[in-house]
Amino acid sequence: MIGLALRRTAWSVLVVWFVVTTTFLMTAAIPADPIKALLGPHATPETIIRVRAHYCLDRGIAGQYGCYVKHVLDGDLGESYRSKRPVTAIIRDRVWPTVQLALAAILLQLLVGVPLGVIAAVRRNRWPDHAANVFGLIGQSAPTFFVGTLFLYLFAYRFGWFPIGGYGDGFFGRLHHLVLPAATLATVGVAYYSRVVRSEMVEVLTEDYVRTARAKGLSERDVVVRHGLRNALGPLVTLVGLDLGMLLGGAVVTEYIFAWPGIGREVLQAILEVDIPVILGVVLVAGIAIAVANLLVDLVYLWLDPRLRG
Amino acid sequence: MRILVLAALGVLAACSPDRGPKWRPAGNVAPRDGGTLRFATKDQVRTLDPSIEYTEISSYVLHPLFDTLVDYSPAVRGDDHSGLEIVPHLAATWTVAPGGLEYRFTLRDGLVYSDGTPIVAADFVYSLERALTKADSPFGAFLVDVDGAQDVLDKKAEHCRGLQAPNDHELVIALTKPNGAFIDILTMSFATPQRADHVAKAGDQLRREPLGEGPFVLDQWDEGRRIVMRRNPRYWDAARVHLDALELYENIPRDTQFLMFERGELDSAERLSAPDYLWVMQQQAWAPYVQHRAVMNAYGSRMNVRKKPFDDRRVRQALNYAVNKDHSLKLLNGAAVASHGILPPGLFGRDDSIAPYPHDPAKARALLAEAGYPDGFDTEYVVMNDDEAERLASSLQGDLAEVGVRVHIQLMSFSAYVTAVGSVDGPPFSKGTWIGDYPDPTNFLDARFHSRMIANENSNNDSFYANPELDALLDAARGEPDAAKRAAMYHRAERILYDDAPWIWEYHQLVTEVVQPYVQNYSLHPIWLRDYTYAWLDVGPDGHPVPASGGGRALPDPRGK
Numbered sequence: 001m002i003g004l005a006l007r008r009t010a011w012s013v014l015v016v017w018f019v020v021t022t023t024f025l026m027t028a029a030i031p032a033d034p035i036k037a038l039l040g041p042h043a044t045p046e047t048i049i050r051v052r053a054h055y056c057l058d059r060g061i062a063g064q065y066g067c068y069v070k071h072v073l074d075g076d077l078g079e080s081y082r083s084k085r086p087v088t089a090i091i092r093d094r095v096w097p098t099v100q101l102a103l104a105a106i107l108l109q110l111l112v113g114v115p116l117g118v119i120a121a122v123r124r125n126r127w128p129d130h131a132a133n134v135f136g137l138i139g140q141s142a143p144t145f146f147v148g149t150l151f152l153y154l155f156a157y158r159f160g161w162f163p164i165g166g167y168g169d170g171f172f173g174r175l176h177h178l179v180l181p182a183a184t185l186a187t188v189g190v191a192y193y194s195r196v197v198r199s200e201m202v203e204v205l206t207e208d209y210v211r212t213a214r215a216k217g218l219s220e221r222d223v224v225v226r227h228g229l230r231n232a233l234g235p236l237v238t239l240v241g242l243d244l245g246m247l248l249g250g251a252v253v254t255e256y257i258f259a260w261p262g263i264g265r266e267v268l269q270a271i272l273e274v275d276i277p278v279i280l281g282v283v284l285v286a287g288i289a290i291a292v293a294n295l296l297v298d299l300v301y302l303w304l305d306p307r308l309r310g
Numbered sequence: 311m312r313i314l315v316l317a318a319l320g321v322l323a324a325c326s327p328d329r330g331p332k333w334r335p336a337g338n339v340a341p342r343d344g345g346t347l348r349f350a351t352k353d354q355v356r357t358l359d360p361s362i363e364y365t366e367i368s369s370y371v372l373h374p375l376f377d378t379l380v381d382y383s384p385a386v387r388g389d390d391h392s393g394l395e396i397v398p399h400l401a402a403t404w405t406v407a408p409g410g411l412e413y414r415f416t417l418r419d420g421l422v423y424s425d426g427t428p429i430v431a432a433d434f435v436y437s438l439e440r441a442l443t444k445a446d447s448p449f450g451a452f453l454v455d456v457d458g459a460q461d462v463l464d465k466k467a468e469h470c471r472g473l474q475a476p477n478d479h480e481l482v483i484a485l486t487k488p489n490g491a492f493i494d495i496l497t498m499s500f501a502t503p504q505r506a507d508h509v510a511k512a513g514d515q516l517r518r519e520p521l522g523e524g525p526f527v528l529d530q531w532d533e534g535r536r537i538v539m540r541r542n543p544r545y546w547d548a549a550r551v552h553l554d555a556l557e558l559y560e561n562i563p564r565d566t567q568f569l570m571f572e573r574g575e576l577d578s579a580e581r582l583s584a585p586d587y588l589w590v591m592q593q594q595a596w597a598p599y600v601q602h603r604a605v606m607n608a609y610g611s612r613m614n615v616r617k618k619p620f621d622d623r624r625v626r627q628a629l630n631y632a633v634n635k636d637h638s639l640k641l642l643n644g645a646a647v648a649s650h651g652i653l654p655p656g657l658f659g660r661d662d663s664i665a666p667y668p669h670d671p672a673k674a675r676a677l678l679a680e681a682g683y684p685d686g687f688d689t690e691y692v693v694m695n696d697d698e699a700e701r702l703a704s705s706l707q708g709d710l711a712e713v714g715v716r717v718h719i720q721l722m723s724f725s726a727y728v729t730a731v732g733s734v735d736g737p738p739f740s741k742g743t744w745i746g747d748y749p750d751p752t753n754f755l756d757a758r759f760h761s762r763m764i765a766n767e768n769s770n771n772d773s774f775y776a777n778p779e780l781d782a783l784l785d786a787a788r789g790e791p792d793a794a795k796r797a798a799m800y801h802r803a804e805r806i807l808y809d810d811a812p813w814i815w816e817y818h819q820l821v822t823e824v825v826q827p828y829v830q831n832y833s834l835h836p837i838w839l840r841d842y843t844y845a846w847l848d849v850g851p852d853g854h855p856v857p858a859s860g861g862g863r864a865l866p867d868p869r870g871k
Contacts, residue, residue, distance in 0.1 A: 030726065039364070039448040044463065048768060050445045083356040084446070084517055085533075093533060157569045164570045165562055167535055259562045261535045269354065269561075272695075274723060 008298050012291035019287040020280060024068060027276045028061045034081050034274040055081065055277075068280065077284065078277035082270075087281035090266060095248075095285070097167060098262035100174070101255070102247035104182035106240060109189035114229075114236070116190065117197025122224060124202060132194055139191025148184040148257040155180060165259035181258040185251050189243060196239060200232035207231075238297050245293030248286065329572060330595035331827050333855035335848040341831060343552050345847040349578045349840060350559040350567045354534050357517035360499040361440050361447045366745065369499070369838045370558055374526035374539050376502035377546075379404070379415050379434070379481070380493060382749075384844050385833040390604060390656050393836045394749050396493055400429065400503070400523070400546070401481075410488030410791055415481040423505065424527040424542050431475035433503035438483075439470050440509070441500045449500040452747075455492065457484040488789035490796060491750035497837070498747065525551045525843045534560055552831075552846035571824070574855075577847075580823040580840060587643050590824055599827055602645065602820045603834035606749060608652040611691070611706065611814040612731065612742030616774045619687055620738055626811035628677035630667040632713040637705040638817050642698075646817040651804045652744060652754045654818045656836065658793075659751035659800030664808055666815060674713040686714025692730055692740035695721045699741055706814075732768045742772075742813050749837060751800045756784050759807060773812035780806050828855045 035051050052058045055078075056067035071078055077087035120132035156164040168177030204210065205228050213227045214220075252264035259265075263282055270278035353367050360376050379401040385393035398404070401415040421429040441449040442462040453459045457472030472484040485492060495501065508521045518531055525547070526539035537558045541551050562570065568586040571579035582590060590596050611629070613620035620626060635648040650667070653660035678686060693703040700721065707717040720737070722730060730736040746753045757763060761776035780803055787799035808815070823834055832845040849855045 030723075039446070044451050045765060045768065046463065047445070047448065047450060054445065083354075083533075084362070084514075152566070152569070157573060160573065164573055164575060165566045166559065167532075256563060257566070259559075259566055261532075261561065265561055266534070272723060274726070 004302065005295075005299055008295055012295050016284065016287040016291050020284050021065075023280060023283045024065055025061070027274070027279055028064060030274060034276065055079075072284070077281040080270075080278050081275045082273055082278075087277045090278060091263070091281055091285055094261065094263045094266045097260060098248060098251075098255075098264065100178060101181055101185065101251060101260060101262055102244060104178050105185035105189065105247060105251075106244055108182055108186035109193050109243070110236075110240070112186070113190040113193025114197050114233075116194035118201055118224065118229060120194065120198040121201030121205060121228075129198075132198065136191040136195045139187050140195075142187065144184060144188070144251075144253045145257065147187045148181070148254055151180045151184055152257060165257075167259075167261050177258075177260075181251075181254050181260050184254050184257070185247065193236065193239065196235055197229075197232060200235060201228055204228050204232045237300055241293045241297035241300075242290075245290035248289035248293075329589075330593065331599065331858050332572075332574060334827050334858040335830065336828065336850045336856045338848050341552050341846040342848060343846070344554050345849060345853060346555040346557055347553050347577050347829065347842050347845060347847065348557045348559065348575070349580070349842070350562040350570065350576055352562060352564050352567070352581075354560045355531075355537060355558075358520040358528065358531070359517045360502050360504070360520070361437065361444050361449065362517075363499070364448045370840050371537055371539070372499040373524070373838045373841060374556060374843050375520055375522040375524045375528060376499050377522075377524045378499070378501050379417075379496050381497050382835070382837050384841070385603070385835040387601065387833040392833070394656070394658075396497070406493075410490070410492075410789060411485050413483045413485075413492065415483075417479045417481070418546055419479075421523065421546055422544050423503075423521050423523045424544055425521060426544060427505065428478075429503050429523055430478040431481040432478070433505055434481050434501070435470075435473045435475050436506045436509075437500070437502060437504040438473050440504060442470060443468075447500070449498070452495045452498065452500075455485045455487055455489045457486050488791070489752070490788060490790065491748060491752045494748035494750050494753075526556055529555065536560065551843060553842065556842055571826075574826070577829055578823055578825040578840070578842075580821065582822060582824070584643055587645065587822060591643070596824060599829075600822065600824045601834045602822050603836060603839075604647065604655045604818055605821050605834075605836050605839065606654055606657070606746030606753075607819055608649060608654060608742075608744045608754065608815075609646075609819060610649065610652075610742045610816040612740055612773050613812060613814075614734075614736070614738040614772070614774050615810075615812050616734070617738040619681070619683060619689075622681045623810055624677045624681040625683065626814075627667075627809075628674040628681070628713065629710065629715065629814050630811050631670045631677065632674035632715065633667075633706060633709045633814050633816065634669040635666060635816060636669070637709065638702055641701050641705055642817065642819065645820045645822050647820065649815045649818050651807055651815055652758060652813070653751060653800070653804060654746070654754075657746075657749055657751065657754075659755075659787075659797050659804075661801040661804045664804060667811075669709075671712050678713060678715075683714075686716060688716045688718065689739050690720050690737055691717045692720050692722055692727060692737040694724050694727045694741060703741065729768075731772045732765075732770075734766045734769065734774060736772075751803075752784070752788055755800065755803055755807075756788065759812065760784050775810070775812040777806065777810065826855070827858070 035048055035055070035057065039047060039051060056064050059067065068078070079086055080090060116132050120129040123129050152164060156162045162180050163177050166177055168174040210223060210227050213223045251262070252268050254260065255262045255264035256268060263285070267279060267282040270282065351367050351370065353365070355368065355371050356365060357363050358371065358375065360372055363372055377399050379399060380396050381399045382393055383395040383397045400417060400421055402418045404413060404415040406413055417429065417431060423429060438453060439462065441447045442453055442459055450463050456470060458467060458470045459472060461467040462470045474482045476482060503523065505521060509516055512519045520528055525542055525545045527542040529540040530538040537560065539556045541554055542548070545551060564581060564583045565586065567576060568579050568582055570576045590600055613626055615621055639646050639648065647655060648666040650664040678684065691703060691706070693699045703719045707719060710717050731740045744754060744758060757770055759771060759773065759775050759780060761771065761781050763769065763771035764774055764776060783799050783803050787796050787803070790796040790799060821834055821839060823840070825832060828848045830846050830848045832842060835841040
């Protein structure tokens, strides 16, 4: 199992390298000089030349790439063209808000989506099942910008239950600010998780071992939770892992709507201003997050199912 | 994405039954001390190092934190010419030697930084030299008229001989040639005094550890989220500062800002998105609290006059006649005025007697035919990737199609746009934009149309327009001490540019801001835009705003949060 885990880790490193290199080549191909935009219209040609050299932009693509890789291997992701801050410091500041948002969204998805799926499966073809289906359809169809805006309008602006935007101070302040963006992000996930759990549960509940459990006189609750749900959760592990990886890369639309100071907002701004070191830094971090999440999913599978270890 | 969010918010907000002001002025006669004024921007402050920061929103923070030898007078509501007079700040007095080659400033007594250490004249020499020597400072070019500045820029000298501090109270600046706008340059934040030992000690952290001497001092900066500035009790004119603090929220989308404003989470909202702007403008209840101000900008379409077909003046004039400026003004919801040149309304040297080109498609077609383009021509038009710019480009495309000019719009990111249009081989026709740094014609006419500003790459004169007559006129006007003669020269320069039409002269955008009714003694400033350093809050004795009687829904008291 250790050998397999090491092989998967090596593949993950390769994937991250590939993603970052591809992004580097794409940003290098953009016909824009961020230094001119950065220094403004009055910068002398000498200043522009000096600053371009400072950021290795006076070299060819191979030279720039070599410069970048060398710094990355030294643990230095470079310096933002816009703010002159080290990219590591920017990412460090932005990761925690994004992690909070991602975890809150996943938690909501699980807390609401799983029970909804179970109820729909147990009450199959009755009104709870139909209601969950309709909710799932709407949740999966509604775009995030619409759900976010609707929540913002209703629960923040109209009813005043939550703040309109921002990050909040202190534990409760933060929690208060977190509810709407997390709920926005979770809407699609809740719908999706409930449908997956329902479909798995419907299948599992017809299995022989469930019939046996019922025949042994176990309560319906024990049958559903201990024998049904436990065995239906497998695919959910994959979903949670992938979602977590994706969300750690930044939820651009949600962070934009709610002015949540996460990685998504940062990278959006960086893309608009061609702040290449920040773009590459975020891609690297997001790539690592997704790779690690996938790796963890694989390892959990290996741990759960001994048949895969062979 | 922004368009979708904005449209969705607009529709939803329009459904709201009652959106009048929720609070009213408490009725204090004398300015009331205390309180925090909260405002927001959709952008983010990059650095607080005054020798580097050079973005449009930087003045929202740098101006309260740093003071300069001289500054512009405060703006007065309803007076479009206010806010442009140079007044003494850190300098008690100054004299300009005959011929305009020497400026001698005497500092006020007892000036100190926010940490209590004294400000001396040598600190000004240090900060101005820092602008010349710091690799990534964009301000060196502003000081090229100072004697010896070019040598420092060229690394031939370490110190600038034209900057001298004979004693702690006197600063002498010698120029190599007169520059009528030099005093304006000294209002810019990079000209604030800086203490060498603080700069050395702070190192890379100077960007977030400023040592200022302005009316406010940095209290907290949670980067990308919020900047809090507290009143500086050591400020030389502390009595005129009434607010305890200013809070700037960063990265708040414009549409979200307005919702926050309506909820009372912000005290002002600026550059409203179109649905909010149109809605506010229709509300009588909000009218007293909405401000418009012409600021230092000019917008149009710039043409590379070296490239066909734009090398023919008749073509350029034809395009000026073809564009219907009313369309642009409508698309900007009326928050703009039509232009006849690059100098904005209210600026010294502008000739108000010149009328903008009228919309005359017949004349445009005739001029095109005369120039050899009876069937028009095809051309690419480069514009920044911005929803407002895109809408205006589509309007221009429609106007020019009427006279046979087939425009193909190409969208670019800001960086790509700046790079492309500044290149002599770049796109010949594009959106033209200029935001001035200080209110003097040199910052507009010289910067954009003098032939010495032409370069093959990164050209400031991106029309590549060279006219010896205009050059001579601008050079003479730059050093002319007599204001009337100088103004006459700029009038002539404006006329030359109007006739030669290196741009399609389109509009000057107005800035619009709406403030809560309890914000007093505040007016949009033509240079600093949102200068709240003179403002005060007309709230009740408990520090909370007084609810508007009969108007608006009851909402939680925002100031209690």
